[in-house]
Amino acid sequence: MNEAYIAAKERWARRQSGASRPAPRPTSERIPSGQREVHNFPVLDLGVKPSIPRETWELRIGGEVENPVVLKWADFMALPQVRDTSDFHCVTTWSQLDMTWDGVLFLSLAELVRPKSTANHVFFKGYDGYSTNNPIEVCLDDDVLVAHSWNGEPLPVEHGGPARVILPKRYAWKGSKWVREITFLDHDILGFWENRGYSNTADPWTEDRFS
Numbered sequence: 320m321n322e323a324y325i326a327a328k329e330r331w332a333r334r335q336s337g338a339s340r341p342a343p344r345p346t347s348e349r350i351p352s353g354q355r356e357v358h359n360f361p362v363l364d365l366g367v368k369p370s371i372p373r374e375t376w377e378l379r380i381g382g383e384v385e386n387p388v389v390l391k392w393a394d395f396m397a398l399p400q401v402r403d404t405s406d407f408h409c410v411t412t413w414s415q416l417d418m419t420w421d422g423v424l425f426l427s428l429a430e431l432v433r434p435k436s437t438a439n440h441v442f443f444k445g446y447d448g449y450s451t452n453n454p455i456e457v458c459l460d461d462d463v464l465v466a467h468s469w470n471g472e473p474l475p476v477e478h479g480g481p482a483r484v485i486l487p488k489r490y491a492w493k494g495s496k497w498v499r500e501i502t503f504l505d506h507d508i509l510g511f512w513e514n515r516g517y518s519n520t521a522d523p524w525t526e527d528r529f530s
């Protein structure tokens with residue numbers, strides 16, 4: 320049994336039973352220091368915007384899990400769907416508030432593959448060759464999802480469609496666009512930006528930008 324996974328399921332059950340989330344910050348306090356608010360949702364990538372038709376799209380989830388899977392688009396869309404609104408902070412100093420995402424909770428994906436007790440980190444790979452890494456408990460938060468829609472519309476290719484990871488409590492580079500592979504690990508591996516001077520923890524509220 321994976322402790323982080325059990326704890327996340329317990330939190331989720333409490334929330335479903337009516338226990339409310341912590342009160343959101345007032346809007347005036349939702350822009351972390353060193354950030355400015357934008358409304359135009361800028362695009363950031365490595366110069367590649369891979370175009371993956373939904374018919375051939377696959378999401379591989381494996382590593383330190385009991386039940387590795389390869390999800391086709393229909394399998395992914397058949398999983399429990401959630402809508403969550405969160406704020407988005409890019410380390411290049413822009414933040415956009417109230418981004419509404421539809422998709423599948425990371426917790427639901429974990430439920431499907433059942434992380435082993437040894438799993439403590441998660442490595443994400445994108446179809447563009449990008450990668451990023453996070454501790455498992457960060458991924459199991461109840462606002463982390465693999466999103467396929469933004470503000471009610473299918474995610475456009477430039478923003479990571481068909482599907483991308485959203486991890487609102489970290490700088491946005493911690494969420495892979497065009498996600499293709501999610502690997503549970505028993506150790507940490509640095510991703511693309513983490514290997515190039517960016518913080519491994521990436522907390523916008525402490526301006527945790529560089530390593």
Ligand SMILES: Nc1nc2c(c(=O)[nH]1)N[C@H]1C(S)=C(S)[C@@H](COP(=O)(O)O)O[C@H]1N2
Binds near residue numbers: 495
């Ligand atoms: N696959 C992939 N995911 C990625 C990136 C990337 O280049 N490739 N850039 C990251 C960075 S630095 C940010 S700020 C956000 C940007 O998302 P957006 O282009 O939708 O604003 O995606 C993150 N995820």
Ligand SMILES: [Mo]
Binds near residue numbers: 409410491492
């Ligand atoms: Mo970014």
